[in-house]
Amino acid sequence: MKKKVVLKDIAKEVGVSIATVSYVLSNGKDGRIGKEVTAKIKKVAKELDYQPNLIAKSLKSGKTNTIGLIVTDLSNPFYAHIARIIEDEVTQLGYTLMVSSSDEKAEKSWNLIKFLMHRQVDGFIIVPTAESEDQIEHLKEKKIPFVLIDRYFPEIPSHHVVVDNYTSAYKVVENLIQTGNTKIGILTQGNSLSHMKERTRGAIAAMEKHHLTINPTWLKEINFDSVEEDIAKGIEDLLTGDDPVTAIFFASNSLAIPGIKKVNHLGLKVPTDITIASFDQGEAFDLYYSPITYVHQPLSDLGKEAVHILTTEIASPGSGYQQVNLNAKMVVKESSRKDLIF
Amino acid sequence: MKKKVVLKDIAKEVGVSIATVSYVLSNGKDGRIGKEVTAKIKKVAKELDYQPNLIAKSLKSGKTNTIGLIVTDLSNPFYAHIARIIEDEVTQLGYTLMVSSSDEKAEKSWNLIKFLMHRQVDGFIIVPTAESEDQIEHLKEKKIPFVLIDRYFPEIPSHHVVVDNYTSAYKVVENLIQTGNTKIGILTQGNSLSHMKERTRGAIAAMEKHHLTINPTWLKEINFDSVEEDIAKGIEDLLTGDDPVTAIFFASNSLAIPGIKKVNHLGLKVPTDITIASFDQGEAFDLYYSPITYVHQPLSDLGKEAVHILTTEIASPGSGYQQVNLNAKMVVKESSRKDLIF
């Protein structure tokens, strides 16, 4: 079993000190070392296939060139997509990404943050869970750079990059109203979080603006731990209650997918029996027989902005919080275009 | 700006040596250190909120407790799902995951591997790209533990975990034949890779077994860099050529999604106009008006097996190669059940 080649090995082989080798191999430009020695060191380094040990370098420099990304669920295509964009972005800047999923659990998130801090990551990009304010405060106390994405805590000043959830929800619900719906069910999840609050607020604002009376039972909050059941029950309620709705707005893709399944299962036709719109994109939306109207979040911008803010913060800490609100695009398709169908 | 708390700080505060502190904090059980001292060190450590520096630990121990995962594209739900499973598995074992995407490019993959090696990852889980044999050989030479998943190189002995692609493809194509199709188009991608070879071989074997004559133009290889175009053209060819097919087998989900879009676009009805089946699961498959027949890969088993093999190899290297072939499940739905529709 060959040992790893380290600077010492090269130094010994060439007959110089470790420092000299280090200078040649890292500060190539600097030219402080004589020509022949430089050449010989480079030659030997290549021959022995020297590979630098970034752990040692990190210990010395205090920088790991590593970024921790915490999403709620990497297997959710929405977050996977964000992760991929962030990955590309940080890789290009010479960073490596450590990805983890919190499953919307504050405790898991806490563990991940602590673990990655021990690993000395240079910074975090986080999709914060409910009740994780203390974790964010902790990062601030410890002066660890971080950027929140998708959601944030209005009462805690921090960098964040989110979409304009209020306006997007407003527009999409307005679209539902304009196609003739006056009774609209809204499925949400994680209502204590900023993004959901905003989406709900936007949806209701649209209804109020159009002078619709809102029945509180039309708002269904879905529990993270019992999505399937809650959605099945919620949709049945919405459609068979005293005051049935004619349209449903799903406030995220993870609600829409099982939701649409349920609608299929009930044998309802979209958009004739029921009108549908959703937040987030999903490959299933386009393939559906009645393609789903949705709010398309600019994931690429979101990821890039977050990385940019984070790396700037890492490079020069403490120069004011960047708080970015991105515009989302509403994509209107058949699922909410009764006008076109009839 | 408070500095980080290190062992030295605790030592100074308590009035003992660094070594003593280290003993107490890492070998808690060992009890070599006196009771009162132990108690005091623990107390001070808590007070100062000491957090161990895992980088320093890694340098000393030569272990980083870090695993590199290289998939072809994290934004592909198939790989995202695998990544999530692997993440859960390694997290539980105290490892952290570094995830990267190779985009099916050997060069990218090479860079990622080198980069992660410099970072001293303890091992790799890799979805190998075409022409990356040298990278695999390199890892073997350097004695870096790794496990290949999804595909492998038959000529290079190594750990790997894959599904039984041959049998799965055989079965699904046989299903297409049994529902009355004699002319079946096959869309593949990355044909030099083991999994695709096996899927193609299985598909053809099924056709031969049932004495169908196979027209070579029915086999369409899709280029990674021009998926949309190739698929559009391929499907048009298949359906409008001299010898049009009545069924299409998509050899992966990344072919099926754009493929089905194209089928929709052409205004063809599934399964009446055309029968469809695919490899891999996808949330769109179930939601499609004519749910797609597919091969369901046991991703959970695949991920868990890979992690298990890798961590065992890390713990005790060089005890023979584990080569696992998992059975996949065929899920027959309407897209290939003409019998049920008529």
Add this chain to the structure above:
DNA sequence: CTTTATTATTAAAACGATTAAACCTATATT
């Protein structure tokens, strides 16, 4: 009252790199 065993603690080296400062040596300057 030595000697030996036992317990508690620490000094120091090591992991693999970086880097400020010191140290030669040879040439240029006065």
Add this chain to the structure above:
DNA sequence: AATATAGGTTTAATCGTTTTAATAATAAAG
């Protein structure tokens, strides 16, 4: 000839931890 300057290289400290081997202190044994 004495001194300054520059070029080339090395010494040694440092990052935060672990761990071997040594030491000091105390108790038990002879």
